[in-house]
Amino acid sequence: MKPMPSGYKLHDYIIGAQIGKGSNAAVYEAAARFTPKREEEEEEEVKLREEEEEVKEGAPSLTCCSFRRFPLAIKMMWNFGAGSSSEAILSSMSQELVPAGRLALKPEGEEPLDGHFGFLPRRVSAHPNVIRVHRAFTAEVPLLPGAREEYPDVLPARLNPGGLGNNRTLFLVMKSYPGTLRQFLSGNQPSRRQRVLMLLQLLEGVQHLCSEGVAHRDLKTDNILLELDSAGCPRLVISDFGCCLSQSDCSLQLPFNSMWVSRGGNACLMAPEVSSASPGRASVIDYRKADGWAVGAVAYEIFGEQNPFYGAGGLQSRSYEETQLPPPPPTAPADVQLVIQLLLRRSPSKRPSARVAANMLHLSLWGGRALSNLRKLSDWLLCQSAVVLLGGCSGPGGVHGGGGASEELPVQPGSGGASHRGGVPAVRPGGGQRRLIRLTFRPNKRILPSR
Numbered sequence: 001m002k003p004m005p006s007g008y009k010l011h012d013y014i015i016g017a018q019i020g021k022g023s024n025a026a027v028y029e030a031a032a033r034f035t036p037k038r039e040e041e042e043e044e045e046v047k048l049r050e051e052e053e054e055v056k057e058g059a060p061s062l063t064c065c066s067f068r069r070f071p072l073a074i075k076m077m078w079n080f081g082a083g084s085s086s087e088a089i090l091s092s093m094s095q096e097l098v099p100a101g102r103l104a105l106k107p108e109g110e111e112p113l114d115g116h117f118g119f120l121p122r123r124v125s126a127h128p129n130v131i132r133v134h135r136a137f138t139a140e141v142p143l144l145p146g147a148r149e150e151y152p153d154v155l156p157a158r159l160n161p162g163g164l165g166n167n168r169t170l171f172l173v174m175k176s177y178p179g180t181l182r183q184f185l186s187g188n189q190p191s192r193r194q195r196v197l198m199l200l201q202l203l204e205g206v207q208h209l210c211s212e213g214v215a216h217r218d219l220k221t222d223n224i225l226l227e228l229d230s231a232g233c234p235r236l237v238i239s240d241f242g243c244c245l246s247q248s249d250c251s252l253q254l255p256f257n258s259m260w261v262s263r264g265g266n267a268c269l270m271a272p273e274v275s276s277a278s279p280g281r282a283s284v285i286d287y288r289k290a291d292g293w294a295v296g297a298v299a300y301e302i303f304g305e306q307n308p309f310y311g312a313g314g315l316q317s318r319s320y321e322e323t324q325l326p327p328p329p330p331t332a333p334a335d336v337q338l339v340i341q342l343l344l345r346r347s348p349s350k351r352p353s354a355r356v357a358a359n360m361l362h363l364s365l366w367g368g369r370a371l372s373n374l375r376k377l378s379d380w381l382l383c384q385s386a387v388v389l390l391g392g393c394s395g396p397g398g399v400h401g402g403g404g405a406s407e408e409l410p411v412q413p414g415s416g417g418a419s420h421r422g423g424v425p426a427v428r429p430g431g432g433q434r435r436l437i438r439l440t441f442r443p444n445k446r447i448l449p450s451r
Protein backbone atom coordinates (compact mmCIF):
# COMPACT_ATOMS: atom_id res chain seq x y z
CA MET A 1 0.00 0.00 0.00
CA LYS A 2 1.27 3.48 -0.86
CA PRO A 3 2.35 5.27 2.32
CA MET A 4 0.37 8.36 3.28
CA PRO A 5 2.22 11.56 2.50
CA SER A 6 3.78 13.01 5.57
CA GLY A 7 5.94 15.95 6.55
CA TYR A 8 3.22 18.45 7.48
CA LYS A 9 4.65 19.08 10.93
CA LEU A 10 7.87 20.70 12.03
CA HIS A 11 8.56 17.67 14.19
CA ASP A 12 8.82 15.57 11.01
CA TYR A 13 12.19 17.17 10.23
CA ILE A 14 15.68 17.23 11.63
CA ILE A 15 16.92 20.78 11.25
CA GLY A 16 20.61 21.52 10.70
CA ALA A 17 22.61 24.69 10.17
CA GLN A 18 21.33 27.94 8.77
CA ILE A 19 22.02 28.18 5.03
CA GLY A 20 20.62 31.58 4.21
CA LYS A 21 18.77 34.59 5.43
CA GLY A 22 16.86 37.33 3.68
CA SER A 23 14.77 40.23 4.85
CA ASN A 24 11.70 38.04 5.42
CA ALA A 25 12.95 34.62 6.43
CA ALA A 26 15.74 32.37 7.61
CA VAL A 27 16.51 29.18 5.71
CA TYR A 28 17.89 26.02 7.33
CA GLU A 29 19.14 22.72 6.01
CA ALA A 30 16.83 19.86 6.91
CA ALA A 31 16.21 16.15 6.56
CA ALA A 32 12.94 14.28 6.84
CA ARG A 33 12.70 12.10 9.95
CA PHE A 34 10.64 9.66 7.97
CA THR A 35 13.41 9.01 5.43
CA PRO A 36 13.31 5.27 4.78
CA LYS A 37 16.45 3.44 5.92
CA ARG A 38 18.60 2.35 3.03
CA GLU A 39 20.72 -0.78 2.85
CA GLU A 40 23.79 1.07 1.76
CA GLU A 41 23.41 3.56 4.62
CA GLU A 42 26.56 2.35 6.36
CA GLU A 43 28.65 2.83 3.24
CA GLU A 44 27.10 6.22 2.71
CA GLU A 45 27.98 7.26 6.27
CA VAL A 46 31.64 6.39 5.75
CA LYS A 47 31.69 8.37 2.53
CA LEU A 48 30.03 11.35 4.15
CA ARG A 49 32.58 11.34 6.98
CA GLU A 50 35.40 11.30 4.45
CA GLU A 51 33.85 14.16 2.56
CA GLU A 52 33.34 16.12 5.76
CA GLU A 53 37.05 15.81 6.44
CA GLU A 54 37.74 17.19 2.96
CA VAL A 55 35.37 20.07 3.52
CA LYS A 56 37.07 20.98 6.79
CA GLU A 57 40.27 21.44 4.83
CA GLY A 58 38.85 23.66 2.12
CA ALA A 59 35.76 25.47 0.86
CA PRO A 60 32.68 23.23 0.40
CA SER A 61 32.06 22.24 -3.19
CA LEU A 62 28.69 22.57 -4.90
CA THR A 63 28.11 18.86 -4.42
CA CYS A 64 29.50 18.49 -0.92
CA CYS A 65 28.24 16.17 1.80
CA SER A 66 25.87 18.54 3.56
CA PHE A 67 23.50 18.44 0.60
CA ARG A 68 23.38 14.67 0.82
CA ARG A 69 22.84 14.51 4.54
CA PHE A 70 20.31 17.34 4.48
CA PRO A 71 18.60 17.14 1.09
CA LEU A 72 15.94 19.64 2.13
CA ALA A 73 15.78 23.31 3.01
CA ILE A 74 13.20 24.76 5.40
CA LYS A 75 12.35 28.41 5.04
CA MET A 76 10.95 29.88 8.26
CA MET A 77 9.10 33.09 7.52
CA TRP A 78 9.34 35.94 9.97
CA ASN A 79 5.88 36.80 11.16
CA PHE A 80 5.43 40.30 12.53
CA GLY A 81 1.96 41.46 11.78
CA ALA A 82 0.02 38.52 10.40
CA GLY A 83 -1.33 37.20 13.69
CA SER A 84 -0.94 33.58 14.67
CA SER A 85 -3.90 31.82 13.08
CA SER A 86 -3.18 29.68 10.02
CA GLU A 87 -5.71 31.64 7.95
CA ALA A 88 -4.14 34.99 8.87
CA ILE A 89 -0.64 33.71 8.18
CA LEU A 90 -1.71 32.31 4.85
CA SER A 91 -3.49 35.41 3.71
CA SER A 92 -0.45 37.57 4.40
CA MET A 93 2.13 35.10 2.99
CA SER A 94 0.15 33.33 0.30
CA GLN A 95 2.54 34.38 -2.48
CA GLU A 96 5.19 32.10 -0.99
CA LEU A 97 2.88 29.18 -1.85
CA VAL A 98 2.71 29.94 -5.58
CA PRO A 99 5.41 27.34 -6.37
CA ALA A 100 3.88 24.80 -3.96
CA GLY A 101 3.22 21.30 -5.29
CA ARG A 102 -0.05 19.40 -5.26
CA LEU A 103 0.73 17.67 -1.98
CA ALA A 104 2.41 20.61 -0.31
CA LEU A 105 -0.54 21.37 1.91
CA LYS A 106 -2.33 18.83 4.06
CA PRO A 107 -4.88 17.14 1.79
CA GLU A 108 -8.46 18.26 2.31
CA GLY A 109 -10.90 15.96 4.01
CA GLU A 110 -8.49 14.63 6.58
CA GLU A 111 -8.42 15.53 10.19
CA PRO A 112 -6.77 18.92 10.26
CA LEU A 113 -3.20 18.69 11.46
CA ASP A 114 -1.05 21.45 12.75
CA GLY A 115 -1.17 24.10 10.09
CA HIS A 116 -3.94 22.91 7.77
CA PHE A 117 -5.13 25.63 5.43
CA GLY A 118 -8.67 25.75 4.15
CA PHE A 119 -7.86 28.13 1.33
CA LEU A 120 -5.37 27.47 -1.46
CA PRO A 121 -3.82 30.25 -3.52
CA ARG A 122 -3.26 29.94 -7.27
CA ARG A 123 -0.13 27.92 -7.90
CA VAL A 124 2.19 27.29 -10.85
CA SER A 125 2.81 23.85 -12.28
CA ALA A 126 6.23 22.24 -11.99
CA HIS A 127 9.03 23.41 -14.23
CA PRO A 128 12.74 22.53 -14.14
CA ASN A 129 13.71 26.17 -13.70
CA VAL A 130 11.25 27.06 -10.96
CA ILE A 131 11.65 26.05 -7.30
CA ARG A 132 9.15 23.52 -5.98
CA VAL A 133 7.79 23.86 -2.47
CA HIS A 134 7.08 20.30 -1.33
CA ARG A 135 5.46 20.99 2.02
CA ALA A 136 4.00 24.09 3.68
CA PHE A 137 2.57 24.28 7.17
CA THR A 138 2.32 26.61 10.11
CA ALA A 139 3.88 25.86 13.46
CA GLU A 140 5.18 27.55 16.58
CA VAL A 141 8.41 29.45 15.99
CA PRO A 142 11.23 27.26 17.40
CA LEU A 143 14.58 28.46 18.66
CA LEU A 144 16.80 27.45 15.76
CA PRO A 145 20.59 27.73 15.61
CA GLY A 146 21.73 31.35 15.54
CA ALA A 147 18.24 32.74 16.15
CA ARG A 148 19.06 34.82 19.24
CA GLU A 149 22.22 36.23 17.65
CA GLU A 150 21.02 36.79 14.10
CA TYR A 151 17.34 37.67 14.25
CA PRO A 152 16.39 38.30 17.90
CA ASP A 153 13.84 41.01 17.04
CA VAL A 154 11.62 38.73 14.97
CA LEU A 155 11.39 36.06 17.67
CA PRO A 156 8.20 35.86 19.75
CA ALA A 157 8.28 37.10 23.33
CA ARG A 158 8.26 33.44 24.45
CA LEU A 159 11.82 33.12 23.09
CA ASN A 160 13.06 36.69 23.44
CA PRO A 161 11.26 39.08 25.82
CA GLY A 162 12.17 42.00 23.53
CA GLY A 163 11.10 40.18 20.34
CA LEU A 164 8.26 41.50 18.17
CA GLY A 165 7.40 38.34 16.26
CA ASN A 166 4.21 36.31 16.45
CA ASN A 167 4.14 32.93 18.10
CA ARG A 168 3.44 30.94 14.94
CA THR A 169 4.59 31.27 11.40
CA LEU A 170 4.77 29.66 7.96
CA PHE A 171 7.36 26.98 7.09
CA LEU A 172 8.18 25.98 3.52
CA VAL A 173 10.02 22.77 2.69
CA MET A 174 12.03 22.67 -0.53
CA LYS A 175 14.89 20.79 -2.04
CA SER A 176 18.17 22.21 -0.78
CA TYR A 177 20.39 23.79 -3.40
CA PRO A 178 24.14 24.20 -2.93
CA GLY A 179 24.07 27.95 -3.50
CA THR A 180 22.70 30.98 -5.24
CA LEU A 181 23.62 32.28 -8.68
CA ARG A 182 25.40 35.18 -7.00
CA GLN A 183 27.57 32.81 -4.93
CA PHE A 184 28.30 30.67 -7.98
CA LEU A 185 29.35 33.62 -10.14
CA SER A 186 31.58 35.05 -7.43
CA GLY A 187 33.58 31.84 -7.03
CA ASN A 188 33.56 30.18 -10.45
CA GLN A 189 34.47 30.86 -14.05
CA PRO A 190 31.79 29.07 -16.09
CA SER A 191 32.46 28.61 -19.79
CA ARG A 192 30.79 30.84 -22.36
CA ARG A 193 28.38 28.10 -23.31
CA GLN A 194 27.44 27.48 -19.68
CA ARG A 195 26.71 31.18 -19.28
CA VAL A 196 24.42 31.12 -22.30
CA LEU A 197 22.70 28.03 -20.86
CA MET A 198 22.16 29.80 -17.54
CA LEU A 199 20.58 32.77 -19.30
CA LEU A 200 18.42 30.43 -21.34
CA GLN A 201 17.21 28.57 -18.26
CA LEU A 202 16.28 31.83 -16.59
CA LEU A 203 14.26 32.84 -19.61
CA GLU A 204 12.56 29.44 -19.71
CA GLY A 205 11.62 29.81 -16.05
CA VAL A 206 10.26 33.32 -16.61
CA GLN A 207 8.33 32.19 -19.69
CA HIS A 208 6.74 29.37 -17.68
CA LEU A 209 5.66 31.74 -14.93
CA CYS A 210 4.31 34.22 -17.44
CA SER A 211 2.33 31.54 -19.28
CA GLU A 212 0.68 30.63 -15.94
CA GLY A 213 -0.15 34.21 -15.05
CA VAL A 214 2.63 34.83 -12.56
CA ALA A 215 5.18 37.65 -12.49
CA HIS A 216 8.03 37.05 -10.05
CA ARG A 217 8.81 40.77 -9.55
CA ASP A 218 12.01 40.21 -7.54
CA LEU A 219 14.48 38.54 -9.88
CA LYS A 220 18.06 38.97 -8.73
CA THR A 221 21.03 36.65 -8.40
CA ASP A 222 20.22 36.00 -4.68
CA ASN A 223 16.81 34.66 -5.64
CA ILE A 224 18.13 32.21 -8.20
CA LEU A 225 19.35 28.93 -6.78
CA LEU A 226 21.84 26.75 -8.53
CA GLU A 227 23.22 23.22 -8.59
CA LEU A 228 25.53 21.42 -10.97
CA ASP A 229 24.27 18.47 -12.99
CA SER A 230 26.29 15.30 -13.39
CA ALA A 231 28.14 16.86 -16.32
CA GLY A 232 29.09 19.90 -14.25
CA CYS A 233 26.64 22.19 -16.02
CA PRO A 234 24.79 24.73 -13.83
CA ARG A 235 21.05 24.21 -13.40
CA LEU A 236 19.08 27.18 -12.18
CA VAL A 237 15.77 27.55 -10.41
CA ILE A 238 13.92 30.78 -9.75
CA SER A 239 13.05 30.95 -6.06
CA ASP A 240 11.52 33.27 -3.41
CA PHE A 241 8.04 34.13 -4.63
CA GLY A 242 7.32 36.45 -1.71
CA CYS A 243 6.89 39.50 -3.99
CA CYS A 244 5.18 37.79 -6.90
CA LEU A 245 1.98 38.77 -8.65
CA SER A 246 -0.31 35.80 -9.21
CA GLN A 247 -3.68 36.65 -10.67
CA SER A 248 -6.62 34.38 -11.22
CA ASP A 249 -7.28 35.86 -14.68
CA CYS A 250 -3.59 35.47 -15.68
CA SER A 251 -3.65 38.94 -17.27
CA LEU A 252 -0.66 40.28 -15.33
CA GLN A 253 -2.31 43.70 -15.42
CA LEU A 254 -2.24 45.24 -11.95
CA PRO A 255 -4.62 48.13 -11.22
CA PHE A 256 -2.33 50.76 -9.73
CA ASN A 257 -4.89 52.97 -8.09
CA SER A 258 -3.00 53.81 -4.92
CA MET A 259 0.56 54.36 -3.85
CA TRP A 260 -0.01 51.56 -1.31
CA VAL A 261 -0.25 48.95 -4.08
CA SER A 262 3.08 47.08 -4.07
CA ARG A 263 5.01 47.20 -7.35
CA GLY A 264 7.25 44.28 -6.33
CA GLY A 265 10.68 43.71 -4.77
CA ASN A 266 14.14 45.00 -5.66
CA ALA A 267 13.60 48.54 -6.98
CA CYS A 268 16.88 48.55 -8.98
CA LEU A 269 15.65 45.76 -11.25
CA MET A 270 12.10 46.97 -11.81
CA ALA A 271 11.29 47.28 -15.50
CA PRO A 272 10.79 50.88 -16.68
CA GLU A 273 7.03 50.43 -17.12
CA VAL A 274 6.85 49.38 -13.45
CA SER A 275 9.26 51.88 -11.87
CA SER A 276 7.87 54.85 -13.80
CA ALA A 277 4.17 54.08 -13.28
CA SER A 278 2.21 56.66 -11.30
CA PRO A 279 -0.82 55.66 -9.27
CA GLY A 280 -4.18 56.89 -10.51
CA ARG A 281 -7.79 55.86 -11.02
CA ALA A 282 -7.19 54.36 -14.47
CA SER A 283 -3.54 53.42 -13.97
CA VAL A 284 -2.58 49.80 -14.67
CA ILE A 285 0.88 48.20 -14.57
CA ASP A 286 1.49 45.58 -17.24
CA TYR A 287 3.86 42.91 -15.87
CA ARG A 288 3.88 40.62 -18.89
CA LYS A 289 7.41 41.56 -19.92
CA ALA A 290 8.74 42.95 -16.65
CA ASP A 291 10.61 39.82 -15.50
CA GLY A 292 12.19 39.50 -18.97
CA TRP A 293 13.61 43.00 -18.55
CA ALA A 294 15.15 42.00 -15.19
CA VAL A 295 16.71 38.95 -16.85
CA GLY A 296 18.32 41.32 -19.38
CA ALA A 297 19.95 43.23 -16.52
CA VAL A 298 21.00 40.06 -14.66
CA ALA A 299 22.53 38.81 -17.95
CA TYR A 300 25.39 41.30 -17.48
CA GLU A 301 26.24 39.56 -14.19
CA ILE A 302 25.93 36.13 -15.78
CA PHE A 303 28.57 37.17 -18.34
CA GLY A 304 30.90 38.52 -15.67
CA GLU A 305 30.09 42.24 -15.92
CA GLN A 306 28.70 44.72 -13.43
CA ASN A 307 24.91 44.98 -13.48
CA PRO A 308 24.32 48.41 -15.09
CA PHE A 309 21.45 49.15 -12.68
CA TYR A 310 23.44 48.53 -9.47
CA GLY A 311 25.78 50.69 -7.44
CA ALA A 312 26.13 54.40 -6.78
CA GLY A 313 26.67 55.38 -10.41
CA GLY A 314 24.22 52.80 -11.77
CA LEU A 315 21.46 53.65 -14.23
CA GLN A 316 17.94 54.25 -12.94
CA SER A 317 15.43 51.98 -14.64
CA ARG A 318 12.74 54.68 -14.57
CA SER A 319 14.85 57.21 -16.49
CA TYR A 320 17.69 55.56 -18.43
CA GLU A 321 18.10 55.98 -22.17
CA GLU A 322 18.95 52.85 -24.13
CA THR A 323 22.04 54.64 -25.48
CA GLN A 324 23.33 54.94 -21.89
CA LEU A 325 23.47 51.19 -21.45
CA PRO A 326 27.01 49.84 -21.35
CA PRO A 327 27.88 47.71 -24.40
CA PRO A 328 26.51 44.19 -23.97
CA PRO A 329 29.01 41.82 -22.33
CA PRO A 330 31.80 41.22 -24.87
CA THR A 331 32.21 37.63 -23.67
CA ALA A 332 28.67 36.80 -24.85
CA PRO A 333 28.22 35.53 -28.43
CA ALA A 334 26.99 38.23 -30.84
CA ASP A 335 23.41 36.91 -31.07
CA VAL A 336 23.21 36.64 -27.28
CA GLN A 337 24.40 40.25 -27.04
CA LEU A 338 21.51 41.19 -29.30
CA VAL A 339 19.03 39.32 -27.08
CA ILE A 340 20.34 41.18 -24.02
CA GLN A 341 19.97 44.54 -25.78
CA LEU A 342 16.44 43.70 -26.87
CA LEU A 343 15.43 42.59 -23.37
CA LEU A 344 16.51 45.98 -22.02
CA ARG A 345 14.35 47.97 -24.44
CA ARG A 346 12.43 50.57 -22.48
CA SER A 347 9.20 50.04 -24.35
CA PRO A 348 7.57 46.66 -23.64
CA SER A 349 6.13 46.68 -27.16
CA LYS A 350 9.68 46.68 -28.59
CA ARG A 351 10.94 44.12 -26.09
CA PRO A 352 10.71 40.41 -26.95
CA SER A 353 8.70 38.17 -24.65
CA ALA A 354 10.68 35.67 -22.59
CA ARG A 355 9.44 32.97 -25.03
CA VAL A 356 10.82 34.76 -28.08
CA ALA A 357 14.09 35.64 -26.32
CA ALA A 358 14.51 32.02 -25.19
CA ASN A 359 13.81 30.78 -28.71
CA MET A 360 16.48 33.11 -30.05
CA LEU A 361 18.95 31.54 -27.63
CA HIS A 362 17.81 28.02 -28.58
CA LEU A 363 18.46 28.89 -32.21
CA SER A 364 21.82 30.36 -31.32
CA LEU A 365 22.84 27.31 -29.29
CA TRP A 366 21.48 24.46 -31.34
CA GLY A 367 20.40 25.82 -34.64
CA GLY A 368 23.73 27.45 -35.52
CA ARG A 369 24.60 25.46 -38.61
CA ALA A 370 21.01 25.16 -39.69
CA LEU A 371 20.69 28.93 -39.66
CA SER A 372 23.09 29.27 -42.58
CA ASN A 373 20.65 27.47 -44.88
CA LEU A 374 16.91 28.11 -44.99
CA ARG A 375 16.08 24.55 -46.03
CA LYS A 376 18.11 23.13 -43.18
CA LEU A 377 16.53 25.62 -40.84
CA SER A 378 13.00 24.52 -41.67
CA ASP A 379 14.02 20.87 -41.23
CA TRP A 380 15.56 21.69 -37.89
CA LEU A 381 12.48 23.57 -36.75
CA LEU A 382 10.29 20.67 -37.87
CA CYS A 383 12.40 18.35 -35.81
CA GLN A 384 12.10 20.56 -32.73
CA SER A 385 8.33 20.85 -33.25
CA ALA A 386 8.07 17.07 -33.38
CA VAL A 387 9.82 16.85 -30.00
CA VAL A 388 7.24 19.21 -28.53
CA LEU A 389 4.32 17.46 -30.23
CA LEU A 390 5.42 14.04 -29.04
CA GLY A 391 5.76 15.51 -25.58
CA GLY A 392 2.17 16.71 -25.73
CA CYS A 393 0.70 13.56 -27.26
CA SER A 394 2.00 10.84 -25.03
CA GLY A 395 0.11 11.72 -21.87
CA PRO A 396 1.51 12.91 -18.58
CA GLY A 397 5.26 13.08 -18.75
CA GLY A 398 5.23 13.07 -22.55
CA VAL A 399 8.28 11.77 -24.32
CA HIS A 400 10.20 11.88 -21.10
CA GLY A 401 8.27 8.82 -19.96
CA GLY A 402 7.18 8.79 -16.37
CA GLY A 403 4.89 11.58 -15.31
CA GLY A 404 5.53 15.16 -14.38
CA ALA A 405 7.64 16.43 -11.56
CA SER A 406 7.53 14.37 -8.41
CA GLU A 407 5.30 15.81 -5.73
CA GLU A 408 6.92 13.61 -3.13
CA LEU A 409 9.43 15.02 -0.70
CA PRO A 410 12.96 14.52 -2.02
CA VAL A 411 13.97 12.41 0.95
CA GLN A 412 16.76 10.80 -1.01
CA PRO A 413 19.68 13.02 -1.91
CA GLY A 414 19.53 14.40 -5.42
CA SER A 415 15.90 13.45 -5.94
CA GLY A 416 12.84 15.60 -6.11
CA GLY A 417 14.01 18.29 -8.49
CA ALA A 418 11.42 19.50 -10.95
CA SER A 419 11.43 17.71 -14.25
CA HIS A 420 10.56 18.80 -17.77
CA ARG A 421 6.88 18.98 -18.42
CA GLY A 422 5.67 20.10 -21.79
CA GLY A 423 7.33 22.78 -23.90
CA VAL A 424 10.92 22.82 -24.96
CA PRO A 425 13.33 21.42 -22.40
CA ALA A 426 15.36 24.15 -20.72
CA VAL A 427 18.61 22.44 -21.44
CA ARG A 428 19.78 20.56 -24.45
CA PRO A 429 17.62 17.51 -25.24
CA GLY A 430 19.43 14.52 -23.82
CA GLY A 431 21.32 16.65 -21.31
CA GLY A 432 18.63 16.39 -18.62
CA GLN A 433 18.18 13.83 -15.90
CA ARG A 434 15.43 12.01 -17.74
CA ARG A 435 15.89 10.11 -20.94
CA LEU A 436 14.41 11.64 -24.06
CA ILE A 437 13.46 9.78 -27.19
CA ARG A 438 16.01 10.85 -29.73
CA LEU A 439 14.76 11.90 -33.14
CA THR A 440 16.75 10.60 -36.04
CA PHE A 441 17.10 13.49 -38.41
CA ARG A 442 17.02 12.70 -42.12
CA PRO A 443 16.93 15.86 -44.22
CA ASN A 444 13.93 16.02 -46.57
CA LYS A 445 12.76 12.54 -45.58
CA ARG A 446 10.93 11.48 -42.48
CA ILE A 447 11.53 12.09 -38.83
CA LEU A 448 11.73 8.78 -37.06
CA PRO A 449 11.54 8.53 -33.33
CA SER A 450 14.16 6.06 -32.16
CA ARG A 451 15.45 4.89 -28.80
Ligand SMILES: Nc1ncnc2c1ncn2[C@@H]1O[C@H](COP(=O)(O)OP(=O)(O)OP(=O)(O)O)[C@@H](O)[C@H]1O
Nearest residue numbers: 020021022023024025027073174175176177222240
Ligand atom coordinates in the same frame (compact mmCIF):
# COMPACT_ATOMS: atom_id res chain seq x y z
N1 LIG B 1 15.98 25.85 -1.29
C1 LIG B 1 17.09 26.47 -0.87
N2 LIG B 1 18.27 25.83 -0.86
C2 LIG B 1 19.40 26.45 -0.44
N3 LIG B 1 19.45 27.74 -0.03
C3 LIG B 1 18.31 28.44 -0.01
C4 LIG B 1 17.07 27.86 -0.43
N4 LIG B 1 16.10 28.80 -0.34
C5 LIG B 1 16.72 29.91 0.12
N5 LIG B 1 18.04 29.70 0.32
C6 LIG B 1 19.04 30.67 0.82
O1 LIG B 1 18.40 31.55 1.73
C7 LIG B 1 18.51 32.90 1.27
C8 LIG B 1 17.25 33.64 1.68
O2 LIG B 1 16.12 33.01 1.09
P1 LIG B 1 14.96 33.87 0.44
O3 LIG B 1 15.55 34.75 -0.63
O4 LIG B 1 13.91 32.93 0.01
O5 LIG B 1 14.53 34.72 1.71
P2 LIG B 1 13.71 36.09 1.78
O6 LIG B 1 13.81 36.58 3.18
O7 LIG B 1 12.35 35.86 1.21
O8 LIG B 1 14.60 37.00 0.81
P3 LIG B 1 14.36 38.51 0.37
O9 LIG B 1 15.28 39.33 1.27
O10 LIG B 1 14.81 38.52 -1.07
O11 LIG B 1 12.91 38.81 0.56
C9 LIG B 1 18.73 32.79 -0.23
O12 LIG B 1 19.37 33.92 -0.77
C10 LIG B 1 19.58 31.55 -0.31
O13 LIG B 1 20.92 31.87 0.02
